[in-house]
Amino acid sequence: MDKKIAFIGAGSMAEAIISGLIQSQIIDKQQIIVTNRNNRQRISYLKEKYQIISMQNKQQLMEQADIILLATKPCNMEQAIASVQPYMRDNHLILSVTAGISTKRIERWIGLKIPVIRAMPNTSASIGYSATALCIGAYAITEHLQIAEQLFNTIGTTVQVNEAEMHMVTGISGSGPAYIYYLIEAMEQVAVEAGMSSATAKQLIHQTLLGAGKMLNQTNESATELRKKITSPAGTTEAGIQTLEQNHFQQMIKNCIYAARDRSIELGE
Template identity: 55%
Template sequence: MNKKIAFIGAGSMAEAIISGIVKSGILTKEQILVTNKSNRERLENIKSKYDVQCILDKEEVIREADIVILATKPYDLKDSVESIKEFLQPEQLVFSVIAGISTDYITALIGNNNPVVRAMPNTSATIGYSATAISAGKYASDEHLIQAEELFATIGTTAIVDEDDMHTVTGISGSGPAYIYYLVEAMEKAALEAGFDKETAMELITQTVRGAGQMLKESGESAAVLRKKITSPAGTTEAGIETLNKYDFEKTIMECVKSASNRSVELGKNE
């Protein structure tokens, strides 16, 4: 990819994407520029870990970039755009990975017709396993979407969706890894209470989660079918599933996704 990418924001999501891009080799370290509001220590940390170009001078960062990635917290977006918009050129492509914030709002903040593409990766980008949804703003063309897919494919899989669906995407794949980690925490506690040592418990649980994910990906069968195949009548798995049903596990997960999606909507209302 013969482009220079500028990250505005150097938090956990920016770092996850940077890590994935560096590991993929699609860009050289010289093609990746990073800046933030004023946290020099954080930039030095990113520089030491990934050897990318970390610069506090916003004008220098924007001037060199073909693609600008907005990766701030939602409440920092307005100030961040104010600090760079005078340096943006109309041909520069803008990607946003900020939860809940619409492309129309970003376009209004920028104040010109820069193409804006919204993306929702997750932190599994760090190891190249993100599930990233992508949607186009009103000035973004098919070519801009192709560029977004090319970049975000380096950190996992991509899917183009309508922007109206991005709130649900946030609740499912954006926040989804945290739900899985929470499940693992609970399984680990159960294993430790049963007398397992932590290392053995985590080896078994991690491989179980990994194997289940691969089965979903490779078997061609639905989660319901795969679950039923290992749930023998009056067996151990059935006993476990009955307990999950007793505590309304399915409804809890569905409400969990809705809560995250609704929070994404609330963040958008603060535009």
């Protein structure tokens, strides 16, 4: 990709995307620029680790960049845009990975008819396995969407959604890896409590998770069908599933996702 990308914000999501882009080799390290509000130590860390460019002069940054990737916290988004808005051009492409902030609000803060695309990746971007949802703003066209798809496809897979769905995307795939890690924490803890070594527990659980994911991807069977195949009547799996049902496991997961969705809505307001 023959474009320079400026990251405004240097947190964990920005790093995950930078790492994924570099590993994919779609873009040269010297085409990636990073800046943030005031954490110079964080910028130095990213510059040293990934050999990318750091820049605090906002005018210079905007003059050099073709794509502006907003990766700030929601509460800092308006201020971050204000810091670069005087130097924005109509031919800049704005990508936002900040949860909860709509394209309409970003466009209003920018004050220009400029293409904006929201993306909701997850931290699996750092190893090329992100699930990223994209939605386009009022001034983005097919060409801009294709650029965004090309960029985010290097760090996983992409799907286009309506913007109204982005809050639910946040709850499912944006925050989803954390729910899965939380489940794994519990599995590892119970294995160790039962006397298994931590190393053995991790090997078994991690491979089990990997295998289940590949079964979902490589077969035409639904999660329900695959679960039923494992669940023999009166068997060990059924005993475990019954315990999950008695403790309303699926409803707890739904509540978890709704809570994340509702928080995304709050952040947007």
